Amino acid sequence: MKNHTRVVVIGGGIVGASMLYHLTKLGWSDVVLVERKQLTAGSTWHAAGGFHSMNSDPNVARLQAYAISVYKEVEEISGQDVGMHLTGGITIAATTERWEVLRYEHERHRVLGIDSHLIGTDEIRKLCPIMDTSKVVGGLWDANEGHIDPYGSTHALAKSARMAGAEVYLNTRVEDLVHKADGSWTVVTDKGNIDCEHVVNAAGLWAREVGRMAGVHVPIVPMEHHYLITGDIDEIAEFDGELPLILDMDGEMYLRQERNGVLLGVYENNSTPWSVNGTSWDYGESDLLTPRLDDIANELMRGFERFPSVAEAGIRRIVNGPFTFAPDGNPLMGPVRGVQNYWSACGVMAGFSQGSGVALALSQWMINGETQGDIFAMDVNRFGAYASKSYAIEKAKEFYENRFLLLCPNDEWPAARPNKVSALHDRLQKSNAVFGSSFGLEIPLWFAPKGSAPVENPSFRRSNAHAPVGEECRAVREGVGILDSSSIAKYEVSGPDAVAYMDYLFASRLPDLGRVRMGPLLLPSGHLKGDMTIMRLAEDKFMITGSGYLQEFHMLWFEQHAGSKDIRIVNRTDELSTIAIAGPRSRELLSLVTTTDVDNASLPFMSVHSMDVGIAPCLVARLSFTGELGYEIYLPTVYARSIYDQLLTVGAKLGIREFGIRALVSLGMEKSFGIWSREFTPDYTPVMCGLDRFVDYGKTGFIGREAVLADRDTTPEHRLVTLEIAALDADAWGYEPVWYKEEYAGFVTRGAYGHTVGKSLAMAYLKSQFLDSSNNEFSVHIVDQRRPATILPAASYDPGGLLMRS
Numbered sequence: 001m002k003n004h005t006r007v008v009v010i011g012g013g014i015v016g017a018s019m020l021y022h023l024t025k026l027g028w029s030d031v032v033l034v035e036r037k038q039l040t041a042g043s044t045w046h047a048a049g050g051f052h053s054m055n056s057d058p059n060v061a062r063l064q065a066y067a068i069s070v071y072k073e074v075e076e077i078s079g080q081d082v083g084m085h086l087t088g089g090i091t092i093a094a095t096t097e098r099w100e101v102l103r104y105e106h107e108r109h110r111v112l113g114i115d116s117h118l119i120g121t122d123e124i125r126k127l128c129p130i131m132d133t134s135k136v137v138g139g140l141w142d143a144n145e146g147h148i149d150p151y152g153s154t155h156a157l158a159k160s161a162r163m164a165g166a167e168v169y170l171n172t173r174v175e176d177l178v179h180k181a182d183g184s185w186t187v188v189t190d191k192g193n194i195d196c197e198h199v200v201n202a203a204g205l206w207a208r209e210v211g212r213m214a215g216v217h218v219p220i221v222p223m224e225h226h227y228l229i230t231g232d233i234d235e236i237a238e239f240d241g242e243l244p245l246i247l248d249m250d251g252e253m254y255l256r257q258e259r260n261g262v263l264l265g266v267y268e269n270n271s272t273p274w275s276v277n278g279t280s281w282d283y284g285e286s287d288l289l290t291p292r293l294d295d296i297a298n299e300l301m302r303g304f305e306r307f308p309s310v311a312e313a314g315i316r317r318i319v320n321g322p323f324t325f326a327p328d329g330n331p332l333m334g335p336v337r338g339v340q341n342y343w344s345a346c347g348v349m350a351g352f353s354q355g356s357g358v359a360l361a362l363s364q365w366m367i368n369g370e371t372q373g374d375i376f377a378m379d380v381n382r383f384g385a386y387a388s389k390s391y392a393i394e395k396a397k398e399f400y401e402n403r404f405l406l407l408c409p410n411d412e413w414p415a416a417r418p419n420k421v422s423a424l425h426d427r428l429q430k431s432n433a434v435f436g437s438s439f440g441l442e443i444p445l446w447f448a449p450k451g452s453a454p455v456e457n458p459s460f461r462r463s464n465a466h467a468p469v470g471e472e473c474r475a476v477r478e479g480v481g482i483l484d485s486s487s488i489a490k491y492e493v494s495g496p497d498a499v500a501y502m503d504y505l506f507a508s509r510l511p512d513l514g515r516v517r518m519g520p521l522l523l524p525s526g527h528l529k530g531d532m533t534i535m536r537l538a539e540d541k542f543m544i545t546g547s548g549y550l551q552e553f554h555m556l557w558f559e560q561h562a563g564s565k566d567i568r569i570v571n572r573t574d575e576l577s578t579i580a581i582a583g584p585r586s587r588e589l590l591s592l593v594t595t596t597d598v599d600n601a602s603l604p605f606m607s608v609h610s611m612d613v614g615i616a617p618c619l620v621a622r623l624s625f626t627g628e629l630g631y632e633i634y635l636p637t638v639y640a641r642s643i644y645d646q647l648l649t650v651g652a653k654l655g656i657r658e659f660g661i662r663a664l665v666s667l668g669m670e671k672s673f674g675i676w677s678r679e680f681t682p683d684y685t686p687v688m689c690g691l692d693r694f695v696d697y698g699k700t701g702f703i704g705r706e707a708v709l710a711d712r713d714t715t716p717e718h719r720l721v722t723l724e725i726a727a728l729d730a731d732a733w734g735y736e737p738v739w740y741k742e743e744y745a746g747f748v749t750r751g752a753y754g755h756t757v758g759k760s761l762a763m764a765y766l767k768s769q770f771l772d773s774s775n776n777e778f779s780v781h782i783v784d785q786r787r788p789a790t791i792l793p794a795a796s797y798d799p800g801g802l803l804m805r806s
């Protein structure tokens, strides 16, 4: 056994083996994998081995599609049979609603490069003669789905890595991790110590234990999961070909062929978390759990109805095994904040679909310092301290039980809520707010009319929120609105080296004292890492604000670049509340609650002042995402209730109205303001999305400078535009294809109805060659039909930006 190496991967399941292979594939061969028993000795050995590329996040879907090519690659390199059955797969719809969603999904596959096809029941029966299609409406066929041998694929990956120089130590258990002062590690095993630069936690069922060895809480929980294998079925024995992988979401089951029978797996509504306090070191290799047939009886009955011959075939074997789930069902990968050189490759719920994608992205991150493209949906830093053990259990259970639920874009799931609440929560409740959840915090989405239940109907079309949100928007544009924006992330950077640090971190010029500036963060590749607002509070003190759900993501980046600089970085999000007021009468309102001059000369657009609001010492920044005259008031959370009440009382005579995030998004869309995760992500560069106007190209020495300079005068493949869509009763949500005549021209990032301009709007990345095309030949596919669209030459509301400066 080596006593020094570059990377130790802990765990020899499908994820650890994929990780080892990808590190070598990308050029690091001095790497080892340590496995406490044999390869596959966790969840991997008893998996059904199914793989598919569908995922609600497009980048995860792309990485899932990549997995198939890896299996073929390692089979060729290693000579080890991976047991590939590329049967193709059908996702079936048994309700008209599901069928509509599948058709929508099919359109979006064009954007993702997934070559799927809609098929009718005749074709489904031809491909899968054992299915009773009497209650099936149709299906979505993807040729790149199937199943693989868990043993063969894991061994092929490990062997390919070994052939490239990696080493694998079996029957070797990691017992402890010692972090050294220089950031490197000593991995303590029962066979001796290994010093290394990086450790990767790919310990699957034991990821929580391996997390604890480094003081890391891993918010996952194993869930029990069943499938059964039948005896031979005549129709299958006589069938010329192999059954496809069937995903029957309405039946909450999946099925594939196993010899001349089938493997039928179910996601029951009565789920069972397993070993919630930790996984025993004694579990594994060939252990299975006792089947709980009563708990899965309903789903099995549905399976027998859809596949009648399965009921008659007799059960040859029932498998109940545990595998891990993060709170939202996506993997937890990436560098762990606060623990240098400790990398997470955990919570990979669909290891055979996702293992290679996780491994590719994580290897890129370790070796190149960034991933190719946006992987936030899998980033371990999308969760914070709020994702406690109990939270993880409740959410994982909810995810498991609803895995195949027909999910609408406005769905807000209820488990583990309320978790964190702002100081204004009960005030908002009294006003009939409908809440969403962001980074564990309850946020007001919109306000339901008095007397009606504060609940939104899940829908792909305009919901019952549409009219009330319209009223909120008009109230802001015509008078004054007030919003609890406490979810905004607030960071303070101060100290003797603060200016040098900020100049290095941000691509923009820093604001002067008392001023505010938009600040893009860039990756070394010149792609976006963040879109933030910088406020200069003193010569050497700044407040940075950004999207609240990115707190860990931002803090990791800030800390990674602090080096030995003499600075202090503090996340003040929870201790400071934010109240936003906006609208033509917002200055009047502010003037009624402060003794400070707030006229345009004293508090101009994009300035920030310390002042009392009511009796509270506040920081007031003059800016608003609504595009109106507006202010963000930052104040210690203990004052938030009294000041909110005072603003409402004083504002009553000005017709003040509470508004929510939905109205904010609509108003911002009318201004063509982009947001993070949609228009701005690591997939895009400043030139593509227009953030180049905030980049100070004359400045030296900031992250991404060389790349962004080189990119400056090139024509990007895509550019961001705003579209007006002749929509009917539904607006775009995101990732809908945009067509120019019959040609694919680009994709929507986000849509919203612009209530005060009376237009259905969307932002979209269009391929540059279509930007000068005739503007009346575009269309966008929304829900179940193509609707005509036009590119807007400027923002649909106040394009000159005069109102916010007034």
Ligand SMILES: Cc1cc2nc3c(=O)[nH]c(=O)nc-3n(C[C@H](O)[C@H](O)[C@H](O)COP(=O)(O)OP(=O)(O)OC[C@H]3O[C@@H](n4cnc5c(N)ncnc54)[C@H](O)[C@@H]3O)c2cc1C
Pocket (backbone or CB within 6 Å): 010, 011, 012, 013, 014, 015, 016, 034, 035, 036, 037, 038, 039, 040, 041, 042, 043, 044, 045, 046, 047, 048, 049, 050, 051, 172, 173, 174, 175, 202, 203, 204, 205, 206, 207, 210, 225, 226, 227, 284, 319, 320, 321, 322, 323, 324, 345, 346, 347, 348, 349, 350, 351, 352, 353, 354
């Ligand atoms: C019944 C069932 C059916 C499934 N069907 C599918 C399917 O069809 N498709 C799909 O994609 N997924 C499926 N899954 C899920 C799949 O099994 C998991 O996603 C996958 O196995 C996770 O792999 P892993 O490498 O992360 O973890 P694991 O397989 O748990 O591997 C972790 C490894 O780490 C080792 N280890 C842990 N701690 C230490 C230590 N301290 N020192 C050394 N070694 C250590 C363990 O021994 C183990 O081998 C199924 C799961 C179950 C239970």
